[in-house]
Each structure stands twice: as C-alpha cells, then as structure tokens.
Amino acid sequence: MIKKVSSFALLLLIMSLQLSPFMAAAFGSNPPSPSLNSVNPVGGPTTLRGWFLIVQDVVGWLFTIAIIVGVAALIIAGIIYITSAGGTRSQTAGKMVVYAIVGIAIAALAWAIVNLVGRFFVTRPLV
Numbered sequence: 001m002i003k004k005v006s007s008f009a010l011l012l013l014i015m016s017l018q019l020s021p022f023m024a025a026a027f028g029s030n031p032p033s034p035s036l037n038s039v040n041p042v043g044g045p046t047t048l049r050g051w052f053l054i055v056q057d058v059v060g061w062l063f064t065i066a067i068i069v070g071v072a073a074l075i076i077a078g079i080i081y082i083t084s085a086g087g088t089r090s091q092t093a094g095k096m097v098v099y100a101i102v103g104i105a106i107a108a109l110a111w112a113i114v115n116l117v118g119r120f121f122v123t124r125p126l127v
Helices: 002-026 048-084 089-121
Strands: none
Touching: 048 089
16 A cells, blocks of 8 residues: 555656656746845845845745645545545544645745735835
C-alpha cells in the first residue's frame, strides 16, 4: 500500500517537473524592470523597503511551497482514506486531512499578514 502511494507521489513529482519549462515560458522572456531602486544590484538592500521586499519575496515562495505540499498531502490522505476500507488507516487519513488544511490556513494567514504590513508600510514613504 505504501509502495503504491509513494510511487504515485513520485509520478506526480516527475510530471510536475516536466511541466516546469512550460510554466516558465508562460511568464515570458522580459526581464524584471530595474525600477526598484531600494535594492542595490551589487548585493544587499540599502533601505528598510529593500529589506521588506526581500522578506515579502521569501514569504511568497514559502507560501507557494506550502500550498503545493498541502495539496499533495490532501491527495495522499484521500488515497489512503479510499484504500483503507474503514480500518484504522482511515483515522490516520482523517488526521492528515485536518493537518493539511490547518497548514494551508496558517500559510495563507502568514502570507496575508506580510502583504498587509507591506501595503501599510511600503506604500508610505519610509524615513
């Protein structure tokens, strides 16, 4: 059973890696505009706004990773629940679903807090 779930998870990983060039091409080949003058191109932020933009980018990437892992956990928990046939593994799958939903909610809350603080502080001139 676990071998089937792990092979299915491996198949999903391989499929997602094969689709990554197409997703990257969808963003286009235009480089990002250098209009953000708060980050020194040599390396390192020079203002509080620059630091916050770095934190905001990191939290955005972590949020994306958390959503992917949460959805994968929901899919795996669903497979375990379906194949458990009402045994004790169904309780484990139920707990996995709850933990995955709580994890996604915490990640969404962290992302919302960082973006709310960003809109409040970064849009105003910082001293």
